[in-house]
Amino acid sequence: MTNKRIPGSEAVILSLIEEGVDIIFGYPGGAMIPIYDSLYDYSDKIKHILTRHEQGLVHAADGYARVTGKPGVCFATSGPGATNLVTGIANAMLDSIPMVCFTGQVGSSLLGTDAFQESDLIGITMPITKWSYQVTKPEEIPEAVAKAFYIAKTGRPGPVLLDITKDAQIAMLDWKYEKCTKIRSYVPELPVDITHVKEAVQIIDEAKKPLLLLGQGVIIGSAENELKEFIEKTGIPAAWTLLGLSALPTEHPLNVGMLGMHGNYGPNLLTNEADVIIAVGMRFDDRVTGKVSTYAKKAKIIHLEIDPAEINKIVKADVAILGNSKKSLQLLTERVKENSHDAWIKEFKKCDDIEFEKVIEKDIHPTKPGLTMGEIVRMASEKTNHEAILVSDVGQHQMINARYFKFKHSRSHVSSGGLGTMGFGLPASMGAQMGQPDRTVFSVSGDGGFQMTIQELGTIEQNKLPIKIIILNNNFLGMVRQWQQLFFEKRYSFTKLHNPDFIMIAKGYGIEGNKVSKREDLDAAMQKMIDHDGPYVLEVTIEKEDNVFPMIPAGASVSDVMLEA
Amino acid sequence: MKQEYIITVYSENHIGLLSRITIIFTRRKVNIESLTVSESAIKGIFKFTIVIAETRDQVMKMVGQIDKQIDVLKAFYHTNDEMIYQEIALYKVRTESLYDSDTVEKMVRKAGARILEITREFVIIEKTGHKDETQALFEELNQFKVMQFIRSGRVALTRDPIERLSEFLKERDIFLDSQNK
Ligand SMILES: Cc1ncc(C[n+]2csc(CCOP(=O)(O)OP(=O)(O)O)c2C)c(N)n1
Ligand SMILES: [Mg+2]
Numbered sequence: 204m205t206n207k208r209i210p211g212s213e214a215v216i217l218s219l220i221e222e223g224v225d226i227i228f229g230y231p232g233g234a235m236i237p238i239y240d241s242l243y244d245y246s247d248k249i250k251h252i253l254t255r256h257e258q259g260l261v262h263a264a265d266g267y268a269r270v271t272g273k274p275g276v277c278f279a280t281s282g283p284g285a286t287n288l289v290t291g292i293a294n295a296m297l298d299s300i301p302m303v304c305f306t307g308q309v310g311s312s313l314l315g316t317d318a319f320q321e322s323d324l325i326g327i328t329m330p331i332t333k334w335s336y337q338v339t340k341p342e343e344i345p346e347a348v349a350k351a352f353y354i355a356k357t358g359r360p361g362p363v364l365l366d367i368t369k370d371a372q373i374a375m376l377d378w379k380y381e382k383c384t385k386i387r388s389y390v391p392e393l394p395v396d397i398t399h400v401k402e403a404v405q406i407i408d409e410a411k412k413p414l415l416l417l418g419q420g421v422i423i424g425s426a427e428n429e430l431k432e433f434i435e436k437t438g439i440p441a442a443w444t445l446l447g448l449s450a451l452p453t454e455h456p457l458n459v460g461m462l463g464m465h466g467n468y469g470p471n472l473l474t475n476e477a478d479v480i481i482a483v484g485m486r487f488d489d490r491v492t493g494k495v496s497t498y499a500k501k502a503k504i505i506h507l508e509i510d511p512a513e514i515n516k517i518v519k520a521d522v523a524i525l526g527n528s529k530k531s532l533q534l535l536t537e538r539v540k541e542n543s544h545d546a547w548i549k550e551f552k553k554c555d556d557i558e559f560e561k562v563i564e565k566d567i568h569p570t571k572p573g574l575t576m577g578e579i580v581r582m583a584s585e586k587t588n589h590e591a592i593l594v595s596d597v598g599q600h601q602m603i604n605a606r607y608f609k610f611k612h613s614r615s616h617v618s619s620g621g622l623g624t625m626g627f628g629l630p631a632s633m634g635a636q637m638g639q640p641d642r643t644v645f646s647v648s649g650d651g652g653f654q655m656t657i658q659e660l661g662t663i664e665q666n667k668l669p670i671k672i673i674i675l676n677n678n679f680l681g682m683v684r685q686w687q688q689l690f691f692e693k694r695y696s697f698t699k700l701h702n703p704d705f706i707m708i709a710k711g712y713g714i715e716g717n718k719v720s721k722r723e724d725l726d727a728a729m730q731k732m733i734d735h736d737g738p739y740v741l742e743v744t745i746e747k748e749d750n751v752f753p754m755i756p757a758g759a760s761v762s763d764v765m766l767e768a
Numbered sequence: 769m770k771q772e773y774i775i776t777v778y779s780e781n782h783i784g785l786l787s788r789i790t791i792i793f794t795r796r797k798v799n800i801e802s803l804t805v806s807e808s809a810i811k812g813i814f815k816f817t818i819v820i821a822e823t824r825d826q827v828m829k830m831v832g833q834i835d836k837q838i839d840v841l842k843a844f845y846h847t848n849d850e851m852i853y854q855e856i857a858l859y860k861v862r863t864e865s866l867y868d869s870d871t872v873e874k875m876v877r878k879a880g881a882r883i884l885e886i887t888r889e890f891v892i893i894e895k896t897g898h899k900d901e902t903q904a905l906f907e908e909l910n911q912f913k914v915m916q917f918i919r920s921g922r923v924a925l926t927r928d929p930i931e932r933l934s935e936f937l938k939e940r941d942i943f944l945d946s947q948n949k
Pocket of ligand 1: 601
């Protein structure tokens, strides 16, 4: 590497190139102009996607990271640009998404003076970043960027933020880049302790009713194959969390479905029958456990986890195996005995049959005239041979998406789990499409959430992103309305929506679209959208007051899962 | 059961780390009873001593969260009886109260306190000890009206014969290098 003198702004771009970044999601402003000026010289090497709102860019970077496993990179200017990132950073933090955010900052001499567009982004984002650093001198840039990428993607991933003052962007430095390979105060992952593996093996070998819970840690650790090998050797049924979706093919015979508040009947009910629970890369979120004091009381808990702070945080582990799930699973598989649990798996099948009759059949083959979310989502999945990527927004449709879309490949389900951020879906689908340009990407949102980031239709059109956008329009903030119906005597306090003509809006943005409200038109409309070369918006008017079942009422036990109201 | 715990944190000297650590407590609405930060025996490494009253379970979880911060080298927790600890208190009383009788002087002697400075108007008394001790002296002196009073945060050492920080750093270095291979 030559030791040439360059401005800090150029060092930022060169550092990104060194880190293998080929796409930035950004929005410029005064405190970022020098960096944008340098980017102009390198636009053949790095693509920049200009969104319509900073919330759009941060969710796009998130979606990109989820489908590729690479950190999403964000640019935003100081003050309002930076504060507009906050929701997206919090979202990435709760879902352990690798992300590196660059925010411009006022000149270092103005820090703390309430200068124009000054906001204390380091202070604001401290609780929602894995790490953050304010750069005030140009020569700090290479090392800070190298550290940022190392921290964002190693161990349990997460968002990091670099706040770069304008003077540090303008002043010169001697350019030299070295990747970060260690930080003495940071242990990304511990080596797997074999004594714990052996303890776990003994418990697993003796188990009569074992259940594996797979979380996003399997996907983050690229441990999909190791997981499959483990369950196939032991014959242990596996249930996935919302963020674990797609880590295993939906149709794998040992996949017993989704955990949690609106998960499948079997895995929820039978959690409380299991004698051993093997939790892999999941954190016992309250949406999964329901009432913790009655959760899995008959089971010994084996917890495979990379983050030591997650052990015993919610559920006490009888055996904790710290480390990377890929290695832990490998070591377990080598040692466990071959086994099968046919009678136990039959219990799941029995539950499936009950759920099918009481819920699924009505959702995907409804006999009533109104269209259901379930039939639409399942149709989208089938028409793409279950090969597509599904990006969801937040609400009833999110749960229906998770329940009825099927997956063949990992990293194919993008959904805001921990924060439950309405407005996430549409922008996240842009990042997903850019990360996987050759795959079909569905963005399936509700009428409420869609309007929170609707402006990103502009970004989609400008970049000709061929996203298949479905709006499931029930004219309600459906999920809230469902709670009001079930637990607040149908007092629909401020959940009804008067919506615009979504198709006219799409057309205004230069995007084709179509609206459907009859079952007989759905198939053709869906096919037309999928065959369309380019972005497309399909609005479907659905039954207004449908509910999502099964449901574990808030604060109830997983075994209190309800199949109907 | 809630009881007093002393949390000790070794960290890099990074701006903002104090905030990162304190928000771990405030987020859970846990009150920090005392907080002391200063450079450790090793240059560039800082030591935090934090006192809170909480259950062991909650303390373990919060220490886990502190340990997880990138710039934190290591965090420990101990009960009071596992550590040797002190606080320092300063008392300002009117100089007249020493002239009138020898009561104040006796109190100072008995408490093992000392006089730091005497001016025409006031005397500054210093005492190190546990909170109940510095508090007891305050109550006694207050018969003569303590004009000003301040107590420091706690400092504490473990009963280990040596500070293990430098060994810890060496081991960490070897460990991280071995992980990179
Ligand atoms: C930013 C944000 N605000 C509020 C909520 C609370 N919330 C959760 S689901 C929901 C309703 C979503 O309505 P819609 O987008 O129409 O989806 P539906 O439930 O009807 O499928 C609301 C308001 C949220 N999750 N995120
Ligand atoms: Mg709705």
